[in-house]
Amino acid sequence: MPRTSRSERSAPSSKSPSGRRPRRTGPRRLIPTWRVTVAGLVASLLLGIGGFVLAVSLVQVPDAHAAAVAQSNTWLYQDGSVIARTGQTNRQNVALDKVSPAAQHAALAAEDRDFYHEGAVNVPGLLRAAVKTAKGEGTQGGSTITQQYVKNTYLSQQQSVGRKVKELFIALKVDATETKDDVLAGYLNTSYYGRGAYGIQAGAQAYFGVDAAALDPAQGAYLATLLNAPSAYDVATATATGKQNAMNRWNYVLDGMVKENWLSADERAAVTFPEVKEPQAAPGLSGQAGYLVNAATDYLVSHQILSEAALAKGGYTVRLSIDPAREQDLSNAVQSQLTANLKPESRPKDAGAQAGAVSVDPKTGAVLALYGGTDYTKHFVDNAARRDYQAGSTFKAIALAAALDSGARTQSGQTIGPRTVYDGTSGRKVRGGTGTPYAAPNEGGKDYGQITLQQATDWSVNSVFTQLAQDTGLEKVRDTAVALGLPAGTPSLGAQPSLPLGVATPSVLDMAGVYATLDNGGRQITPWLVQSLEYEGRPMALPAPQVTQAISEQTANRVTAMLRGVVDDPGGTGFRAQALGRPAAGKTGTTDDQKSVWFVGYTPELVTAVALFGQDPATGAQVSLSGTGGTDGAAGGQYPAQIWTAYMKAALKGTQVTSFPVVAGQADGGSGRGAATTPSASASPSPTPSAPATESGAPTAGSGGAGPSDPSGQSSGASTGSGRPGGQGGGATTRPGGASGAPTGPAATTPAATPRPSRTPSTVPAQPSAPAPGPAQQGGAAANAAAGDGG
DSSP states (O other): OOOHHHHHTOOOOOOOSSOOOSSOOOSOOOOOOOHHHHHHHHHHHOOOHHHHHHHHOOOOOOOOHHSSSSSOEEOOOOOEEEEEEEOOOOOOOOOHHHHHHHHHHHHHHHHHHHHSSOOOOOHHHHHHHHHHTTOOOOOOOOOHHHHHHHHHSSSSSOOOHHHHHHHHHHHHHHHHSSHHHHHHHHHHOOOBTTEEEEEHHHHHHHHHHHHHGGGHHHHHHHHHEEEETTTTOOOOTTOOOHHHHHHHHHHHHHHHHHHHTTTHHHHHHHOOOOOOOOOOOOOOOOOTTHHHHHHHHHHHHHSSOOOOHHHHHEEEEEEESSSSSHHHHHHHHHHHHHHGOOOOOTTTGGGGGEEEEEEEEETTTTEEEEESOOOOOOOOOOOTTTOOOOOGGGHHHHHHHHHHHHOOBBBTOBOOOOOEEEOOOOOOSSSSSSSSOOOOGGGGOOOOOOOEHHHHHHOHHHHHHHHHHHHHHHHHHHHHHHHHHHOOTOTOOOOTTTTGGGOOOOOHHHHHHHHHHTTTTEEEEBBBOEEEEEEEEEEOOOOOEEEEEOHHHHHHHHHHHHHHHHHSSSTTTTGGGGGOOOEEEEEEEEOOTTTEEEEEEEEEOOEEEEEEEEEEEETBBBBBOGGGHHHHHHHTTTTHHHHHHHHHHHTTTTTTOEEEEEEHHTTTTTTOOOOOOOOOSSOSSOTTTBOOSSSSOOOOOOTTBBSSTTTTTTTTOOOOOOGGGGGGOOOOSOOOTOOSSSBBTTOOOOOOOOOOOOOOOOHHHHHHOOOOOTTTTTSGGGGGGGTTTTO
């Protein structure tokens, strides 16, 4: 970019609101001896004494123009076709006296409080950066404003020892030939603030619609906050965690201004968080293009492949893993199954429906399709990546994996499997915990009596899963969630009694990754979006996807067999997905207030997660989806399952139908859920805790009865055994006198499992309130938030 003239940049700044000026300004000067000596020691370590002396005498400050002018980035689909081109940089240079003192001080408080009385380089910070970069341990901060100005203006954003060495010598030269005010002006004019805004003038307009000269302390502190993480701290689009982090950083900046006597304590007390404008999408990012570019950018930045500032400068060609045909299939499915049924003009409830979806190749982790919302130019929050809505009962698949993989036992000592019988009474108190027992209601307060774990999975019975999680261990359930792919920092992912009901708030992309692990034999690969990266035609290295065995392959296959019941059982919450006509497994999720509804499902070839979120279009507040699209209530088995089915039909059209891995007791090898064989041993209705019985007993049609026990005593596989063509399905009635497993102990007094009462699948009754758990069992106010989920 063109640099401002010296007369513009050397103009002294006006006084701050507190009446104090930034520390020490001055005319051009030679490099102080102590600075040369200390900085020389650092450089000498890198280049040697002779090299340092020669470099200081011969270094030439490069032309800023070419380095600072942004180029375009090209974003490509998997097949090389163009998604979008970005890189139109919003930049306008201003003299330092055109930046309010409050904004100047905020930048100094955030980035370099000793700027006006320090040298050009931060010696400890430079040493740390050099050592860590050389060891390949990632980036390290600690640069002075002078160093950051040099990097922004004259150098690339590349993290390397060579770039750091150049930065050091040019910084020394700049410090010798330019005043502190010159450098601060240059820094403020070349810093990246997000939203395509380079420089504080562009940032002030982008976020507040004012000139830099009019920025008050609150606004200046917010712009200084953005220097740390522009996109993550943009409160108009950030997650709840991002917003909190931005607030924390904003307070840090203001407190620093007080500490440096740039803001009085009284002025600080009067400051409130500023109102931030909604962002305006860049041209060419309409429809899904903006969401794809946003998701790929987040991937590159979060994996420390590139910084936001580097991407903003441009020159990159980014090829995504997105398949353009499947991307269109996903958009078409949302349009035909959801959008076409919404009438926000006559039915205001419909205006709050926000869809998000992600489709992943389970074998490679590649994201093949992503739906972020109706249009990036109208709705900037990426619904596929947001982490502010509860997952509901889609989390129950994780609880199953934790129980089966750990060999968990019931309170009476039985090894848990698909035919373990639990008490499905609504509001049943959990046994085995400490403090006031947790008691979760079922959908509509419905009582199921004695039912198998398979039935509880098919019908999404809360009271069973809260006991299952207690039997397994809440910490084990949480750890399994992380192992399967949920980020450890996922909000509300704590070892609380309501954890299996889905009070955590992972993204749609996160949940697609978890189910991909189940579909991939327990091998976890974090979903990725960037297939290749080039800078000005030169290939850049990308980290190889890491594969870890999260749970055993046997466990993954057993969970898949159980999740097939959700689809195959005519009374299962995901029965609509039967229309796919292929072997499929999945789980619905519906929070009790119906603010989010989910369906995450998979075939052997493809995993797709679909969610619908209720969001007030005016305030952004979470609202109930009940009645959306004219339906009675809202549930994951409705619109999400319908979108999933329509997409999967199109995405898999013309591909060979394949089966899931064979699990003992799955008679047809995975293409259906045929009747299971009768176990060779019978279980006693009253097991002795000191000698745990293995699971056995006659399987119950429609109950998810399993076949023969495996060597560990755990039953493996599940079957509904309805006799429907192709072996799929499973009736919801029990065989006369059919015991389907052993009771769980004091809470289960009858071995016979109960069929699910008939219901209208599209109807979700109003949810009753759960008894309030005691403090020793409850994980905060959100603990019961998903308790009414019936799928």
